[in-house]
Amino acid sequence: MKTKSSYFCQSCGYESVKWLGKCPACNQWNTFVEEIIDKSTKTQNVWKTSGGKARVAKAQPIEEVADADIARVLTGDTELDRVLGGGLVPGSVILIGGEPGIGKSTLMLQLALKLKGQKVLYVSGEESESQIKMRATRIQNDINPHCFVLTETATANIFKQIEQVEPDLVIIDSIQTLQSPFIDSTPGSVSQVRECTAELIRYAKESYTPVFLIGHITKDGMIAGPKILEHMVDTVLQFEGDRHHIYRILRSIKNRFGAAAEMGIYAMQGNGLREVANPSEILLSERIEELSGIAISATLEGARPMLIETQALVSPSPYGTPQRSANGFDTKRMNMLLAVLEKRCGFRLNAKDVFLNIAGGIKVEDPAIDLAIMAAIISSHEDIAISSKICFSAEVGLSGEIRAVNRVEQRIAEAEKLGFEQIYIAQGNAKSIDPKKYQIEIIPVGKIDQVFSLLFG
Ligand SMILES: [Zn+2]
Numbered sequence: 001m002k003t004k005s006s007y008f009c010q011s012c013g014y015e016s017v018k019w020l021g022k023c024p025a026c027n028q029w030n031t032f033v034e035e036i037i038d039k040s041t042k043t044q045n046v047w048k049t050s051g052g053k054a055r056v057a058k059a060q061p062i063e064e065v066a067d068a069d070i071a072r073v074l075t076g077d078t079e080l081d082r083v084l085g086g087g088l089v090p091g092s093v094i095l096i097g098g099e100p101g102i103g104k105s106t107l108m109l110q111l112a113l114k115l116k117g118q119k120v121l122y123v124s125g126e127e128s129e130s131q132i133k134m135r136a137t138r139i140q141n142d143i144n145p146h147c148f149v150l151t152e153t154a155t156a157n158i159f160k161q162i163e164q165v166e167p168d169l170v171i172i173d174s175i176q177t178l179q180s181p182f183i184d185s186t187p188g189s190v191s192q193v194r195e196c197t198a199e200l201i202r203y204a205k206e207s208y209t210p211v212f213l214i215g216h217i218t219k220d221g222m223i224a225g226p227k228i229l230e231h232m233v234d235t236v237l238q239f240e241g242d243r244h245h246i247y248r249i250l251r252s253i254k255n256r257f258g259a260a261a262e263m264g265i266y267a268m269q270g271n272g273l274r275e276v277a278n279p280s281e282i283l284l285s286e287r288i289e290e291l292s293g294i295a296i297s298a299t300l301e302g303a304r305p306m307l308i309e310t311q312a313l314v315s316p317s318p319y320g321t322p323q324r325s326a327n328g329f330d331t332k333r334m335n336m337l338l339a340v341l342e343k344r345c346g347f348r349l350n351a352k353d354v355f356l357n358i359a360g361g362i363k364v365e366d367p368a369i370d371l372a373i374m375a376a377i378i379s380s381h382e383d384i385a386i387s388s389k390i391c392f393s394a395e396v397g398l399s400g401e402i403r404a405v406n407r408v409e410q411r412i413a414e415a416e417k418l419g420f421e422q423i424y425i426a427q428g429n430a431k432s433i434d435p436k437k438y439q440i441e442i443i444p445v446g447k448i449d450q451v452f453s454l455l456f457g
Contacts, residue, residue: 004036004037005034005035005036005037006034006035006037006191007019007020007032007033007034007035008032008033008035008189008190008191009023009025009026009028009031009032009190010031010032010033010189010190011023011026011028011031011227012025012026012028012031012227012228013190013194013227013228013229014026016032019032019034020032026227033189033190035183035184035185035189035190035191035192036183036184036185037183037184037185037191071089071090072086072087072088072089072090073087073088073090073118073168073210074087074088075087075088075111075114075115076111076114076115076116077110077111077114077275078275078277079250079264079265079266079275079276080107080111080250080264082262082264082302082303082304083237083250083251083252083262083263083264083302084235084237084252084255084257084258085252085255085257085258085259085262086258088169088210089210089234089257090208090209090210091204091205091207091208091209091210092204092210092211092234092235092256092257093197093200093201093204093210093211093213093232093233093234093235094210094211094212094213094233094234094235094236094237095175095212095213095215095229095230095233095235095236095237096108096212096213096214096215096237096238096239097215097216097217097236097237097238097239097253098216098217098238098239098240099216099217099240100216102239102240102241102248103239103241103248103266103268103273104173104174104214104239105124105126105127105135105173105214106135106139106268106272106273107239107248107250107266107273108122108171108173108212108214109122109132109135109136109139109171110139110140110272110273111171111212112144112147112169112171113136113139113140113143113144113147114140114144115144115146115147115168115169116144116146117146118144118146118168118169119146119148119165119166119167119168119169120144120146120147120148120167120168120169120170120171121148121149121150121161121162121165121167121169121170121171122147122148122149122150122171122173123149123150123151123152123158123161123170123171123172123173124149124150124151124173125151125152125153125172125173125174125177125178125187126173126174126177127151127173128151129149129150129151132149132151133149138270138271138272139271139272140271140272148161148165148167153177153178153179153187154178154179154180154181155178155179155180155181155196155199155200156180156181158172158178159199159203162203167209168209169209169210169211169212170200170203170204170209170210170211170212171211171212171214172200172211172212172213172214173214174213174214174215174216175193175196175197175213175214175215175229176188176193176215176216178192178193178196179192179196180192180195180196180199182195183195190228193229194228194229194232197213197229197232197233198232200213201232201233213233215229217238230253230254234255234256234257235252235254235255235256235257235258236252236253236254236255237250237251237252237253238250238251238252238253241268241361242361245361246267246268246269247265247266247267247268247276247282247360247361247362248265248266248267248268248273249263249264249265249266249362250263250264250265250266251263251264252302259302259303261301261302261365262301262302262303262304263301263302263304265279265282267282279304279306279360280306280307280308280414280418282360283306283307283308283309283359283360283362284296284307284308284309284359284418290385290386290387290388291385292379292380292382292383292384292385292386293311293312293313293314293376293377293379293380294309294310294311294312294376294379294385294386294388295309295310295312295372295373295375295376295379295386295390295391295392296308296309296310296372296388296390296391296392296420297309297310297364297368297369297371297372297373297391297392297393298368298391298392298393298411298412298414298415298423299364299366299368299369299393299411300366300368300405300406300407300410300411301364301366305407305410305411305413305414306414307391307414307415307418307420308358308359308360308362308364308369308372309358309359309360310329310356310357310358310359310369310372310373310376311356311357311358311359311376312354312355312356312357312373312376312377312379312380313353313354313355313356313380314349314352314353314354314355314377314380314381315352315353316351316352316353317351317352317353322349322350322351322352322353322354323353323354323355324338324353324354324355325354325355325356326355326356326357327356327357327358327361328357328358328361328362328363328364329356329358329363329364329369329373330365333370334354334356334373336398337370337373337374337377337396338354338377340374340396340398340399340400340448341374341377341378341448343400344399344400344448344449345378345400345448345449345452347378347381349377349381352381354377356373356376356377366405367395367403367405368393368394368395368405368411370394370395370396371392371393371394371395371396371402371424371448371451372391372392372393374396374448374451375392375451375452375455378452378455378456379455379456382456384455384456386455387421387422389419389420389421389422390420390421390422390423390424390455391415391420391422391423391424392423392424392425393405393408393411393412393415393423393424393425394424394425394426394429394445395426396448400447400448400449401446401447401448402426402427402428402445402446402447402448402450402451403426403428404425404426404428404429405425405426405429408425408426408429408432408433409433411423411425412425412433412438412440412442413438415440416438416439416440420440421440421441422440422441422442422443423440423441423442423443424443424445424451424454425442425443425444425445426444426445426446427444427445427446429444430442430444
């Protein structure tokens with residue numbers, strides 16, 4: 001057998017015949033590694049050659065094509081089902097990325113144990129069967145009897161076991177441990193990860209079996225190995241959170257079968273992950289007394305409304321250049337909001353340090369959080385607390401105008417449900433809603449300074 005090698009960028013998967021110092025695709029330095037590949041057999045496929053029952057593709061009238069939504073399987077994990085866009089789609093391949101130790105294996109093992117009446121094959125390249133069993137009994141005492149575990153890294157053997165077990169769902173922990181017989185390079189290398197993923201995708205599509213792939217990501221947020229993995233699979237989920245913090249967030253980054261940006265929240269406990277059905281409860285910290293620098297925002301993550309606490313600290317800067325830092329919020333956007341406060345409202349913040357924090361360790365991209373952030377900053381600056389019964393939901397523009405946000409009624413309803421007494425929204429939003437429908441007092445505002453005179457006099 002003639003072997004051939006190629007150089008791959010370990011960061012983005014770019015292939016080159018010779019070593020390069022700088023990757024032309026992702027511009028990173030020293031990322032090229034030589035990997036031995038065997039082109040002559042690369043196009044073959046373990047799944048097919050091992051004689052699995054493949055589905056023969058045939059053209060069919062569009063009317064007769066089964067609707068993916070109808071065929072979806074609910075996993076029993078409501079957070080996961082929501083993030084997937086309403087359950088598992090047959091034949092879909094889902095990548096779950098996250099830093100090592102964050103709980104990806106726990107999430108997947110829990111799913112395998114929970115899926116009653118479904119045959120699940122849990123393949124681990126990192127733990128022995130007995131280690132998995134130990135973990136399983138800690139998570140759940142009532143175990144799915146159709147859950148099969150396998151410690152294996154060779155795709156050829158995995159496909160043999162798949163033929164025997166005929167699972168309804170396959171979980172691979174992790175894609176970086178797998179090894180295809182057609183590629184000589186080490187597990188976790190770009191060409192290896194790419195080939196193993198391709199084999200599993202072929203299996204998933206031909207057998208209509210959904211496959212979950214666990215992928216470890218590096219510190220800078222990349223799925224270790226190739227970025228191309230993200231393009232190959234149908235759905236990319238990210239499992240994030242601070243290892244020392246109990247909350248975990250499952251986010252969809254890409255989803256061919258549903259909306260991206262959906263989010264699920266879990267709490268990590270001694271016996272596994274618990275779904276958090278009401279996220280507002282955890283995102284609002286318990287306050288005994290009212291403190292300055294805190295404002296609550298009614299935001300929307302995916303389709304779910306939640307109330308989130310924003311905290312700001314504004315203090316005189318001891319150095320020439322003021323410090324600006326934001327946790328869970330885009331720093332550029334914070335600087336823009338600070339510029340609006342300076343220019344349009346006359347607050348002198350250029351000699352102040354400004355620190356911003358979103359409670360619960362989550363990242364918010366919903367622009368409706370703008371108004372709460374500005375209110376928190378001015379509350380800290382003026383040292384005047386905002387009542388804990390007030391919340392905000394509006395975007396703020398460059399001239400200090402308060403802008404309408406989408407699905408404001410859902411936000412108002414959530415705020416009312418949680419016992420808030422007032423909500424500040426944009427005039428543009430207020431036109432379309434009937435305030436008599438709500439118990440909560442709706443305060444429409446047009447300009448940012450109007451908000452401050454109502455709040456701080
Ligand atoms: Zn690259």
